[in-house]
Amino acid sequence: MAAATDDAGDSNEMIRVVSSDGEHFEMPEAAANLSLVLRHMIEDDCADAAGIPLAVVAAKPLAKIVDYCTKHAAKSSGLTIEEAEELKRFDAEFIEVDTDMLYDLLVAADFMGVEGLSKLAVQRTADLIKGKTPEQNRETFGIVNDFTPEEEEEICKENEWAFQITKPPSRLC
Amino acid sequence: MEKEIAALPDDALAGVLGCLPARSLAAARCVCKAWLAVVDSRALLLPHLLPRSVRGMFINYIDHYRPHLFARPSSAAAAAASPCNSIDGMLGFLPHGRYDSDGAGRDWWSVVDHCNGLVLCDVQWGSRLAVCNPATRRWTLAPPLEETIRYHCCAYLAFDPAVSPHYDVLAKVFSSRTGPRGRWEERAFVREGEPAGTVEDIRLHDEEPTWTGPRQRLIFKNSKEMAIDFDTPWFNVFQ
Structure with a gap:
């Protein structure tokens, strides 16, 4: 019985984290536990009043990650169908961000070991790339075309089938 | 400076x-050098391009020692657009009698084994093994084994392009004392774990021994790690 009270007490405890640019954030311990890095820090008693410093995560993405973890931790177990649907809607809205933020989230989620967010950001990035021409992709992500015209022609030729309406080849050439 | 996903x-x-489907992945390959490098160095496109269906079959005859490839003919237009669309089932690219000093040629040959698009043939009346790719028309002659063996019942080909671009030719040796000859390397294989169920059902030959001798089954997990149904686990390996 005493243990159960302790558990309840723990999950209400707020964990403080500090972004690379010095901003402080708070989230419930259950939310922080969604990050592998934070969980290990908490287990090792490194979570104190000063906050856990996250050297490579800036305030903007960290605010989003705290949001994400808080939402998902509150709804972690025993989801009803409606709650699962709601969480899905939350995720879809959550990841509607510009490519700068997407980049920050990809890197930060990977660094902090937030698996669900990593998957979400990876899938969102893949969705942005999907079905686009190389030129459209360069535009979307602000990538400089570093091929010479000859190289580009050569490489595009290797994957000619990708730019045709027909089916991909059924075997390796 | 804008942050780039390429960074x-x-x-x-x-x-x-x-996460991308084949077509988008191929287009992404053309975006910049960094993306090209990631797609190519990790062979991300390869699993999408591997054959998923039977393209044709080689038939060895008993009274005519020269097999035929039975396959749906590719259209002339497709063949003209890309030479790799036409498979040379007669292996006409093998130079007749020029690949060995004795000039024996490939007048008589048969298909010994095949694996994921590569074909293992015995040439020069069964004295030598050649690995061929009938689609790219490239071929390699394996160095001769000192021991005269009937390749057609004891040589196998292992190749999984999704795992490695290298292939192995395995020739069963009847004595484990034969030792390495030339670039052949003697190697022992043992089955590791249970054989893969789906592949195990593939029967290369009838269970009854034929005039070429019974073939046994190789069960590949991948090209480097394999489980084999053999009583003699000794092979000469040519890579």
Whole structure:
């Protein structure tokens, strides 16, 4: 019985984290536990009043990650169908961000070991790339075309089938 | 300076590109050098391009020692557009009698084994083994084994392009004391774990021994790690 009270007490405890640019954030311990890095820090008693410093995560993405973890931790177990649907809607809205933020989230989620967010950001990035021409992709992500015209022609030729309406080849050439 | 998805660490970028369907992945390959490098170095496109269906079959005859490839003919237009669309089932690209000093040629040959698009043939009346790719028309002659053996019942080909671009030719040796000869390397294989169920059902030959002798089954997990149904686990290996 005493243990159960302790558990309840723990999950209400707020964990403080500090972004690379010095901003402080708070989230419930259950939310922080969604990050592998934070969980290990908490287990090792490194979570104190000063906050856990996250050297490579800036305030903007960290605010989003705290949001994400808080939402998902509150709804972690025993989801009803409606709650699962709601969480899905939350995720879809959550990841509607510009490519700068997407980049920050990809890197930060990977660094902090937030698996669900990593998957979400990876899938969102893949969705942005999907079905686009190389030129459209360069535009979307602000990538400089570093091929010479000859190289580009050569490489595009290797994957000619990708730019045709027909089916991909059924075997390796 | 705008942040670029291309600036992602390779692992993260590979994770993203790995989610793409084949066509988008091929287009992504043309975006910039960093993306090209990730797609190519990790062979992300390869599993999409591997054959998923039987393209044709080689038939060895008993009274005519020259097999035929039975396959749906590719259209003339497709063949003209891309030479790799036409498979040379007669292996006409093998130079007749020029690949060995004795000039024996490939007048008589048969298909010994095949694996994921590569064909293993015995040439020069069964004295030598050649690995051929009938689609790219490239071929290699394996160095001769000192011991005269009937290749057609004891040589196998292992090749899984999704795992490695290298192939192995396995020739069963009847004495484990034969030792390495030339570039052949003697190697022992043992089955590791249970054989893969789906592949195990593939029967290469009838269970009854034929005039060429019974063939046994090789069960590959991948090209480097294999489980084999053999009483003699000794092979000479040519890579």
